[in-house]
Amino acid sequence: MVAAAQHPNIELVTYAEVENVAGYVGNFEVTIRKKARSVDPVKCTGCGTCWEKCPTKVESEFDLGLGKRKAIYLPFPQAVPAVPVIDREHCRQFTRGKCGVCQKVCPAKAIDYEQQDEVVTEKFGAIVVATGYDLFKWEEVYGEYGYGKYPDVITGMHFERLNNASGPTGGRIVRPSDGKEPKTVVFIKCVGSRDEAKGKSYCSRACCMYTAKHAHQVLEKIPDARAIVFYMDIRTPGKAYEEFLQRTVHEGAVYVRGRVSRVFQEGDKLIVRGEDTLLGRQVEVAADMVVLATAMVPSAGWDDVAKMLGLQTDKDGFFQEAHPKLRPVETFTAGVFLAGACQGPKDIPDTVSQASAAAVKVCQLFTKDEMATDPMIAAVDESICAGCAMCEKICPYKAISMKTITERVAGRQVNRQVATVNGGLCQGCGACSVACPSSAMNLRGFTNEQILAEVDAVCL
Amino acid sequence: MKRVGVFVCHCGTNIASVVDVKKVAEAARNMPDVVYATDYQYMCSDPGQELIRRAIKEQRLDRVVVASCSPRLHEPTFRKTCESAGVNPYLFEMANIREQCAWVHAKDKEGATLKAIDLVRSAVAKARRNVSLTPGTIPITKRALVIGGGIAGMQAALDIADAGYKVVLLDREPTIGGNMVKLDKTFPTLDCSA
Numbered sequence: 001m002v003a004a005a006q007h008p009n010i011e012l013v014t015y016a017e018v019e020n021v022a023g024y025v026g027n028f029e030v031t032i033r034k035k036a037r038s039v040d041p042v043k044c045t046g047c048g049t050c051w052e053k054c055p056t057k058v059e060s061e062f063d064l065g066l067g068k069r070k071a072i073y074l075p076f077p078q079a080v081p082a083v084p085v086i087d088r089e090h091c092r093q094f095t096r097g098k099c100g101v102c103q104k105v106c107p108a109k110a111i112d113y114e115q116q117d118e119v120v121t122e123k124f125g126a127i128v129v130a131t132g133y134d135l136f137k138w139e140e141v142y143g144e145y146g147y148g149k150y151p152d153v154i155t156g157m158h159f160e161r162l163n164n165a166s167g168p169t170g171g172r173i174v175r176p177s178d179g180k181e182p183k184t185v186v187f188i189k190c191v192g193s194r195d196e197a198k199g200k201s202y203c204s205r206a207c208c209m210y211t212a213k214h215a216h217q218v219l220e221k222i223p224d225a226r227a228i229v230f231y232m233d234i235r236t237p238g239k240a241y242e243e244f245l246q247r248t249v250h251e252g253a254v255y256v257r258g259r260v261s262r263v264f265q266e267g268d269k270l271i272v273r274g275e276d277t278l279l280g281r282q283v284e285v286a287a288d289m290v291v292l293a294t295a296m297v298p299s300a301g302w303d304d305v306a307k308m309l310g311l312q313t314d315k316d317g318f319f320q321e322a323h324p325k326l327r328p329v330e331t332f333t334a335g336v337f338l339a340g341a342c343q344g345p346k347d348i349p350d351t352v353s354q355a356s357a358a359a360v361k362v363c364q365l366f367t368k369d370e371m372a373t374d375p376m377i378a379a380v381d382e383s384i385c386a387g388c389a390m391c392e393k394i395c396p397y398k399a400i401s402m403k404t405i406t407e408r409v410a411g412r413q414v415n416r417q418v419a420t421v422n423g424g425l426c427q428g429c430g431a432c433s434v435a436c437p438s439s440a441m442n443l444r445g446f447t448n449e450q451i452l453a454e455v456d457a458v459c460l
Numbered sequence: 461m462k463r464v465g466v467f468v469c470h471c472g473t474n475i476a477s478v479v480d481v482k483k484v485a486e487a488a489r490n491m492p493d494v495v496y497a498t499d500y501q502y503m504c505s506d507p508g509q510e511l512i513r514r515a516i517k518e519q520r521l522d523r524v525v526v527a528s529c530s531p532r533l534h535e536p537t538f539r540k541t542c543e544s545a546g547v548n549p550y551l552f553e554m555a556n557i558r559e560q561c562a563w564v565h566a567k568d569k570e571g572a573t574l575k576a577i578d579l580v581r582s583a584v585a586k587a588r589r590n591v592s593l594t595p596g597t598i599p600i601t602k603r604a605l606v607i608g609g610g611i612a613g614m615q616a617a618l619d620i621a622d623a624g625y626k627v628v629l630l631d632r633e634p635t636i637g638g639n640m641v642k643l644d645k646t647f648p649t650l651d652c653s654a
Contacts, residue, residue, distance in 0.1 A: 001637050004614045004629060009621035013630045018607055026600035032630065062642065079635035122628070125601040128620075130613035132638050163644035171644075209647045217644070244648040301632075305607070340612025348611055348646055355612045359619030366602045366625050375550065375593035424598045445550055450589045457585035458578045 005080040015085055019119065021127070021308045024424035025335030026371050028124045036115040038086035039072075043110035046074075046082035050102035050111065058090045060168070063161050066176060067168025072102050072111075077166050086111075126335045126362040129319060130355065131305055133341035136192030136199055136295035145188070145263045145292065151177040152270055153263060153290040156207070159214050163221075173221055175289055178268070182288030185218045186272045187211045187229040188260050192295030193345075194232060200295050200316055206347040207293035208235045212245045214291060215253035227253045228285055230260050230274055238349060256283060263290055296345040309336050310397065318344045329358040334427075337361050376445035377426040378433060380419045385440035387417035391432035399425035400432060462493040462588050465521040466580060467512055469503035469528035471558055478562040480573040484527065487577045491584045495519055504534050509541045516545040523547075523587040527555040527580045548592035555583035605630065610638020 004010055013034065020031040039050075054070035062075040069075070071091040074084050092099035093113055103111040135157055139148030146153050152175045154162075165171040175182050189211055192199030208231070215227035227248075234255070236242045249255065260274035269286040276283045298317040306313050310333045312320040319342050322330040329337050339355040340346065346354070365371065378391075382405060392400045403420045406413055419432075419441065432441045439448055466488035470476035481499040488497035496519040502508050503526055515521060524547060526538050531554040539549035557576040565572035602625050606617045609631035617629040629636060640646075643653040 001614060001641065004609075004618055004636060007618060007621045009624070009626050010617050011626070011628045012609070012636060013628055014609065014636060015632070015634045016630050017632045018605075018630065024598075026598050028601075028605070030605055037634070075633065075635050076637075076641065078641075080637065081635070083634075085634040122605075123601045124603050124605040124628070126604045128604060128606040128613065128616045130606055130608035130610060130616060132608055132610045132612065157639075157642060160643045164642070165644075167644075213645065213647045213650070238648070240648040299608075337616075339616045340608070340610060342608070342612075348640065351612045352615050355615035356619050358612075359616045359623070362604050362616075362620050363623045363625065365600060366604075366620075366623075368600060370597040371600050372595040373598055375595045423596045444593055445590070447589075450586050453585040453589050454582040457582040 001078070001080050012081060014081060018305070018308065023123075024422070025333075026125045026365070027424060028127060028335065029121055030124055030127070031119060031121045034118040034120065036088075036117050037083065038088070038091075038111065038113055038115050039084055040110045040112050040115075041081060041083045043108045044083045045108050045110075046084075047107065048074075049105050049107060051084055053101050053105045055099070055101060056090055056092055058087060063168045064155075064158050066158060066161050086113075126337065126365050127309065128337050128339055128355075128358050128362060129305065129309065129311070129331075129342055130339040130358075131299045131302065131342040133296040133345065134299050136297050138191050138199075138292055138294050141198045142191060142292075144261060145191070145290070146265075150263070150265055150270060150290075151175075152182070152288065153292065155292050155294050156210055156214060157294075159291045163214075163217055173218065180288070181222055182218075183222065183224065184226045184228070184285065184287045185215075185289045185291060186260075186270075186285055186287040187215060187227065187291045187293065188272075189229065189231045189293045190295075191292040192297075193293075200297070202295075202316065202345065203235065204293075204296045204345040205235070205350075206296070206345065209238070209241055209244065209347065211291075211293050212236075212248045212253070216248045216251060219248075219251045219253065228272075228287070229253060229255045230272075231255060231257060232259065238347070258283070296341055298342060302342070309333055311336065314344075318342065329354055329361055332427075335365065373423050374428060376428045376443065377423055378421045378428070378430070379442055379444050380421060381440045381442065382418045383440075384438050385418040386438050387419070388437065389417075389419065390435045390437065391419050391441050394431050394435040395426075396429065396431060397425045397427050399427070462523050463519065463521050464491075464494045464496075464523040464525060464584055464587055465512070465515050465519055466491075466494055466497040466525045466527065466584065467503055467508075467515075468497070468499040468557075468576075468580070469508070469526065470499065470501045471528060471562075472502065475528070475558050475562040475576075478566050478569055478572045479557055479576045480569070481576075483573055484557070484576045484580060488525075488527075488580050488584065491581055493523070493588050494584060496521065503528050504537050509537070512538070512541050513545040516542070516547055521547065523551050523553070523590060525553045525555060525580065525583045525587050527557045527576065527583070529558040530556050530560075548594075550593035551587070551590045553583045553587035553590060555579040602626070603628070608638065609633075609636030611640040613638070 016034045023029040051070045056071035060069040088094040161167040193204040218227040258275040258277040272285045337358040339358040340351040485497045
């Protein structure tokens with residue numbers, strides 16, 4: 001993280017969103033909205049006085065509601081850049097029009113309540129999409145685990161925050177309900193993954209391993225603790241993964257093969273009822289905490305990103321690569337590459353490999369000053385183009401526009417509209433050639449004449 | 461007058477065990493503008509490509525048709541072969557007699573051979589009307605945008621930046637790090653994620 005922030009060739013643009021993408025490979029024009037931080041990043045020293053003094057406390061999104069933050073805040077201590085942001089929805093200066101504490105205490109005079117969103121358009125030669133994942137909203141469908149009404153039924157990500165030294169508990173694993181250390185922790189895998197009825201058909205690929213890690217951490221940090229893992233299958237197909245799992249098992253984690261049918265509260269215990277399919281009988285555990293390994297789903301807003309960049313998605317919203325084996329980081333939009341979980345669920349080692357692969361594709365493009373384009377693209381015969389613009393409407397790549405040409409007809413200057421093709425954008429799909437009512441649009445290398453000759457050779 | 465050469469590939473036994481490749485080559489010799497037709501074990505191999513290059517020179521071919529596999533596989537290969545022998549790569553045409561013929565008609569050898577001849581005739585008809593095409597060029601802005609500052613975005617940005625190109629690393633959150641930075645230790649080595 002720090003390496004990315006300090007690299008002379010990397011410019012960080014945080015708290016910003018892409019609003020529009022125009023252009024084509026080598027020549028994208030991207031409109032970026034830089035949201036108002038209300039803090040001048042040049043003046044701010046990241047000293048922290050503002051958030052210490054801020055009187056408004058809000059649930060921290062970063063800690064998934066397990067901790068609090070202020071209305072002016074850094075999401076976490078090592079945040080990059082170390083420039084806080086004012087949450088205008090909760091800040092008293094914005095909601096009630098008075099407070100101004102942070103502005104008064106800031107020694108660098110960096111607080112600027114008047115700051116506006118800034119919209120810029122910049123040129124790029126290539127785009128890497130690395131929009132990541134969200135976690136499946138289990139609370140909406142898993143009634144048997146309590147629809148989220150039991151505070152001590154948490155997700156793996158909550159568990160990470162509890163475990164993290166800079167998290168809300170300073171790295172102590174405790175129950176969100178009463179702050180007590182749990183002695184019996186039950187882990188349930190495949191919550192939303194491999195569950196076509198309630199969730200997703202796919203395997204999320206990282207959960208078997210992080211659950212093994214969580215079980216290890218429970219056994220390591222809590223004396224006399226029990227870690228019980230309910231699983232359907234254990235999938236550990238990475239380097240040193242199976243060994244890691246075996247280590248957790250040897251440390252004492254109990255793996256039970258079967259689904260959990262119900263979790264309910266009894267006193268301060270969570271009763272986990274399920275089946276051990278290897279023993280062929282019902283089991284019941286009185287747990288202090290239940291951790292769900294929830295499925296990975298595409299990051300919110302994936303549909304907007306797909307529309308802007310012309311990306312295809314699979315049935316679950318993950319971005320589609322150009323070929324599942326041979327072109328795993330390329331997309332059908334030239335110059336746009338994929339990295340990480342936005343293409344499909346994956347763990348960190350796979351993500352890093354894929355990101356480096358995407359980077360190589362970008363570098364490959366950048367090693368040349370000019371790029372050769374496929375000559376098999378659409379071409380207009382201006383002499384017969386009627387300017388109806390049917391092709392402009394049908395083109396999926398926005399490669400066709402209309403232009404005015406001047407002709408001499410019967411000794412007079414006449415202006416008329418004709419179609420024109422942008423060679424950088426045209427992908428040679430041929431949709432325009434089919435739509436053109438006057439056969440003025442032809443695909444080079446697949447002209448109407450050439451195709452008809454092929455057909456005639458077989459049929460006549 | 462165009463001078464078309466037709467090259468029928470056996471693809472080992474993939475094609476030749478179903479399609480009578482000699483018969484296809486023979487039929488091709490009688491197609492309009494075809495001045496040369498032959499068959500060979502593996503057209504995509506070095507000797508196969510050399511055979512095409514030699515025929516282009518000796519027979520003064522200006523159009524080449526290869527009847528073999530799907531163009532998705534070897535069209536780029538044969539276009540390069542033509543180019544290296546002085547024929548514009550877009551004057552090359554491919555007839556798919558493997559995926560679209562031999563593999564799907566394995567039980568009907570005679571029918572498959574007739575269909576292969578039809579596919580070649582069709583490709584020859586197109587090749588006769590092919591014209592030289594030249595790729596255009598577009599300039600490249602050597603600056604990359606990485607959308608998303610999680611582990612994937614950071615790694616991609618660092619690699620591109622290390623190669624000497626400018627990168628903008630964009631995130632909708634106030635900080636980079638993504639989901640990864642919320643994690644405690646990471647498997648299988650249990651090292652810190654921040």
